[in-house]
Amino acid sequence: MEQLIDRVFPNLPERIRGLGYVAYNLWWSWHPEARMLFKMIDRQAWKESVHNPVKMLRELPGEILEKVASDPDYIKYYDAIYARYKHYVNSKGEWFWQHVESPNSSTIAYFSAEYGLHHSLPFYAGGLGFLAGDHVKECSDLGVPVVAIGFMYPEGYVRQKIREDGWQEGTDEKIDREFAAIRKVQDENGKHLIVQVPFTEPAIYVALWEIAIGRVKLYLMDTDIDHNIPEVRKISARLYIGDIEKRLKQEIVLGIGGYQVLKTLGIEHSIIHLNEGHPAFAVLELMRDQIKEGKNFDDALSETRNRSVFTTHTPVPAGHDVFPFPLIEKYFSLYWPELNLSKEAFFELGVNPETPGAGFNMTALALKTCRFRNAVSKKHREVTQKMWQGLLKSGASYSGEIDYVTNGIHVPTWIEPKIMLLFNKYLGPDWIDHHDDPSIWELVDEIPDKELWDVHFGLKNKLINFIRERVRKRWIEDRINPSIAMAEGVMLDPTVLTLGFARRFATYKRANLILYDRERLKRIVNNRWRPVQIIFAGKAHPADSPGKQVLQEVFLAARDPEFAGRIAFVEDYGEQLAQYMVHGVDVWLNNPIPPLEASGTSGMKASLNGVPHFSILDGWWIEGYNGENGWAFGEEIVDDDRNEVDARAIYDILENKIVPLYYDVSSEGVPEGWVKIMKAAIKSNGPRFSARRMVKEYTSKFYGPALAESHKIRT
Ligand SMILES: *Cc1c(COP(=O)(O)O)cnc(C)c1O
Numbered sequence: 006m007e008q009l010i011d012r013v014f015p016n017l018p019e020r021i022r023g024l025g026y027v028a029y030n031l032w033w034s035w036h037p038e039a040r041m042l043f044k045m046i047d048r049q050a051w052k053e054s055v056h057n058p059v060k061m062l063r064e065l066p067g068e069i070l071e072k073v074a075s076d077p078d079y080i081k082y083y084d085a086i087y088a089r090y091k092h093y094v095n096s097k098g099e100w101f102w103q104h105v106e107s108p109n110s111s112t113i114a115y116f117s118a119e120y121g122l123h124h125s126l127p128f129y130a131g132g133l134g135f136l137a138g139d140h141v142k143e144c145s146d147l148g149v150p151v152v153a154i155g156f157m158y159p160e161g162y163v164r165q166k167i168r169e170d171g172w173q174e175g176t177d178e179k180i181d182r183e184f185a186a187i188r189k190v191q192d193e194n195g196k197h198l199i200v201q202v203p204f205t206e207p208a209i210y211v212a213l214w215e216i217a218i219g220r221v222k223l224y225l226m227d228t229d230i231d232h233n234i235p236e237v238r239k240i241s242a243r244l245y246i247g248d249i250e251k252r253l254k255q256e257i258v259l260g261i262g263g264y265q266v267l268k269t270l271g272i273e274h275s276i277i278h279l280n281e282g283h284p285a286f287a288v289l290e291l292m293r294d295q296i297k298e299g300k301n302f303d304d305a306l307s308e309t310r311n312r313s314v315f316t317t318h319t320p321v322p323a324g325h326d327v328f329p330f331p332l333i334e335k336y337f338s339l340y341w342p343e344l345n346l347s348k349e350a351f352f353e354l355g356v357n358p359e360t361p362g363a364g365f366n367m368t369a370l371a372l373k374t375c376r377f378r379n380a381v382s383k384k385h386r387e388v389t390q391k392m393w394q395g396l397l398k399s400g401a402s403y404s405g406e407i408d409y410v411t412n413g414i415h416v417p418t419w420i421e422p423k424i425m426l427l428f429n430k431y432l433g434p435d436w437i438d439h440h441d442d443p444s445i446w447e448l449v450d451e452i453p454d455k456e457l458w459d460v461h462f463g464l465k466n467k468l469i470n471f472i473r474e475r476v477r478k479r480w481i482e483d484r485i486n487p488s489i490a491m492a493e494g495v496m497l498d499p500t501v502l503t504l505g506f507a508r509r510f511a512t513y514k515r516a517n518l519i520l521y522d523r524e525r526l527k528r529i530v531n532n533r534w535r536p537v538q539i540i541f542a543g544k545a546h547p548a549d550s551p552g553k554q555v556l557q558e559v560f561l562a563a564r565d566p567e568f569a570g571r572i573a574f575v576e577d578y579g580e581q582l583a584q585y586m587v588h589g590v591d592v593w594l595n596n597p598i599p600p601l602e603a604s605g606t607s608g609m610k611a612s613l614n615g616v617p618h619f620s621i622l623d624g625w626w627i628e629g630y631n632g633e634n635g636w637a638f639g640e641e642i643v644d645d646d647r648n649e650v651d652a653r654a655i656y657d658i659l660e661n662k663i664v665p666l667y668y669d670v671s672s673e674g675v676p677e678g679w680v681k682i683m684k685a686a687i688k689s690n691g692p693r694f695s696a697r698r699m700v701k702e703y704t705s706k707f708y709g710p711a712l713a714e715s716h717k718i719r720t
Contacts, residue, residue: 009188013059016067018074023087028058029186030217032090034123035142035417037425042086046073055581057125060184098148098220100701105709113708114274115141115153116263116284118255119244120223124580125185126216128158128225130244130546131509132606133318135580136381137280138218139415139606140703143696145219146417149704152272154263154284156255157187157214157225160242165544165577169486171560173510173545173553182214190215190224190270199232200269202262203290204340209237209254211262224266226258247548253328256367257336260286275715276708278314279375282326282367288313288374289354293343302345306374310403311714314707315375316410317368318603320388321513327364328355359395372396373403377707380409381604384627388600408706411625412604413699416440416691419610421588423460427452441697446688454680455673461591461615461683462499468589469497472540472575492563494540496570501538502667504619505590505611507578510545510552513601517558519594521652529659530571535668537659538571540590542578587611592663595620596651599639612690615683619663621651625694634685636662 010017010025017025024042033039043058044051047069054061062070073079105111120128121135122142129135137153144151163175190198190213202209210233211226228240239251246252264287267274279285288309295305319325330352341351354373355365372378372393380386386409390397397404417437420428428436432448439445472494479485479493497503508514519526519539530537541559545552556574563572575582587593593611595602595618602624609625612618612635620626621639630637638654639647670676692698 006188013183014062016065016070017062018071020074020080021070021083023083023090024058024062027087027090028062029188030090030094030219031122031142031186032093032145032217032219033058035415036086036089037422038086039090042083045079045082046070055124057123057184057186059186060125063184094217094220098146101148101150101704104701105704105712110273110275111150111712111715112272112274113144113149113151113276113278114264114267114272114287115144115151115278115280116259116287117153117155117280118259118283120153120155121580122216122218122223123186126187127180127579128155128244129580132604133281135414135606136318136412139413139418139696140280140700141218141221141223142415142418143413143700145221147697147700147704148220149700149708151221151278152267152274153218153221153223154259154266155223155225156241156244156259157182157227158241158243159227159229163243163544163547167489167556167560167574167576169489171557171564173556175547187214187216187225189213197230198269199230200226200262200266202258203265204261204337204343205257206339207234207237209233209240209258209262211241211258211266213266224263224270226262226266228258245546249328250332252326253332253336256283256326257286260284260288261290263287264290276312276314276711278316278703278707279371280316281318282315282371285315285367285371285374288371289340289344292374296344305344307402309374310376312711313375314377314379314703314711315371316379316381317371317389317407318381319368320385320392320601320603322392326367328367329364333365357393357396358399368393369396372407373401377711378407379707380407382411382625382628383409384600384624385409385603388603410699410702410706411628411694412606412609413694413696414606414609414613415696416613419584419587419613421464421584421614423463424588424614427456427460441692441695441701443688443692446691449684449688449691452684454677455675457615457683458675458680464589464614465503465591466499466589468540468585469494469499471585472497472573475575488564488566491566491570492560492572492574494573494575497538497540497573498536501536501571502592502664503590504537504539504592504594505586505616506539506594507542507583507586508595508607510543510556511549512551512555514597515555515648515651516541516543517555518596518648518652519655520558520562521648522656523562525656527567529656529664531569532664535664536571537664538573539594540573540575540586542575542582542586544578583607583610587616588614590616591667592617592619594655595626596639596655597621597623598647599623606694609690609694612686612694615687617682617686618690619655619658629690629694631685631689634682634689 119134617635
């Protein structure tokens with residue numbers, strides 16, 4: 006680490022050398038006081054680095070750094086924050102160690118195909134990644150001893166550009182690792198550590214990278230190295246490859262390679278946690294280890310089950326990976342003898358009894374080999390039980406219930422700093438330390454309406470300025486057509502009631518639902534005295550043509566002069582734009598086809614910041630909605646076309662409830678009825694849909710009991 010700091014930041018004066026360490030730990034990303042430490046050096050440079058301290062410190066001229074190093078005010082602040090940082094990373098964290106019995110040697114290996122951590126680290130596609138990122142950040146805060154494993158996708162990032170006709174084009178952008186908070190793991194000779202994935206032919210090697218996330222380490226595997234033949238190099242190129250064989254290879258690397266990485270690093274783990282089915286091959290490795298120790302298969306399976314946790318996220322059947330048996334045979338024929346299994350018995354591990362001929366199903370494998378299994382909301386558990394009833398009710402050793410742990414968001418990551426200051430003032434300065442306790446949130450009522458409203462209005466302005474600035478840049482640099490500039494939001498008006506809709510453009514999310522009755526929507530948005538505007542953002546998967554068509558429909562509506570510039574589509578949705586949007590719109594709209602949204606998390610981010618959720622009753626909102634903290638629709642069971650019913654519900658609620666309430670302002674210009682809903686949204690959802698509540702539940706339901714099992718086995 007010392008050498009890295011010397012090499013990467015040669016201009017960094019000794020007195021403030023700690024900045025180098027802070028820059029290389031994402032701890033800064035969820036501590037506003039640490040972000041301030043960088044921003045104070047040079048606001049403009051901070052902005053130009055897109056809030057990425059590694060990039061900023063690398064690029065700043067030495068004189069500027071020398072200047073702050075001799076500024077007593079800066080030094081005072083630096084010393085305080087650096088001490089706080091050191092205290093954080095050098096302590097174990099308390100909660101976990103106070104609440105779990107005999108937690109020695111209790112590392113939890115967390116496997117996920119993607120992580121959403123910060124926009125400077127684009128290894129994510131969407132919700133699954135942010136859930137993983139928020140999970141590990143919270144584990145860090147609570148002291149849960151997690152080690153995370155994932156992929157480095159060198160071409161992970163598809164920058165979204167929309168053509169004039171509304172069609173999404175992707176341009177690949179290779180991430181520049183030299184400018185991100187990520188570093189090579191070195192072997193004893195100081196060389197980049199390379200690990201061979203067992204049982205691969207031709208051999209697959211991965212190079213290891215490391216990201217520090219507070220107290221947690223995330224190891225990322227990269228196949229794009231000289232040791233590999235060209236086709237192998239491409240394995241980790243990008244997320245969720247469509248080609249089934251490449252995808253199988255990816256999952257072999259993630260599960261089997263990931264397990265080997267832990268061994269190579271000498272990390273003893275007691276538990277494996279699979280975030281979704283992609284990394285499920287890891288449990289085979291845990292079994293193989295037991296069998297090598299002399300256990301028979303049944304005993305090895307039983308111990309593996311006691312030590313493995315599986316979280317399923319997908320109520321869409323096509324979202325579960327199923328590999329044809331011949332392909333499994335091609336890659337695993339040397340593997341099953343190691344487990345003392347016949348080919349048939351090995352295949353059986355991945356069979357869903359309801360569709361035995363379909364192939365090797367990764368979710369079936371995970372369900373059969375993990376005793377601790379959960380869905381991600383109450384409703385999703387019901388859907389999952391039904392979807393997998395053949396397996397869960399088969400009478401085999403793996404039969405039984407699936408539990409649920411409703412998703413949550415990492416509050417320090419998603420709260421807007423000015424909202425945080427408001428909470429510090431009215432909930433007490435240490436509210437953040439107890440933020441999963443609902444009783445402290447009662448004090449939200451103490452915030453004067455005007456104060457909350459003014460902060461919110463400021464954030465809305467900030468969002469709209471951010472969007473306009475982006476369009477301005479495209480206007481200058483790309484010479485875009487004026488109607489494209491309209492579509493991308495130049496006409497947005499901060500005084501107008503603003504709905505936000507930002508998520509992946511998968512068809513089931515129905516981004517175009519609000520366009521169902523265009524004439525009615527035109528009347529709503531164009532109301533002379535009480536207009537409405539809608540900001541859309543989101544990417545379609547590069548291989549998802551129907552998703553791209555929905556996006557095109559939305560984009561063309563945004564271009565249509567009849568909508569008067571009140572519909573905007575903002576390009577290139579990512580973590581940064583998500584932050585601006587969940588902080589700055591007035592209402593968060595969500596209308597997937599139920600029950601296909603397992604949980605959803607963006608609405609939680611919005612609610613935390615006083616942006617009420619306006620959503621169909623699906624996923625987390627079934628648990629979250631209480632009649633006064635937002636709006637809900639879609640209770641009806643509709644067999645055929647539910648678009649019409651749901652669209653009508655949206656228009657009715659907008660016209661009859663949302664619009665009148667928003668525009669009913671006091672003499673001071675504050676919409677008091679509205680602010681009441683904002684407060685109810687914050688109060689009810691803040692504690693309950695926090696990653697803190699979530700990780701505590703994972704610990705009490707799964708990690709604790711699984712650790713107890715693993716200690717029993719060992720002693
Ligand atoms: C939170 C988040 C998501 C997930 O949102 P959903 O509500 O699950 O659709 C996706 N992308 C980004 C950038 C996010 O911040």
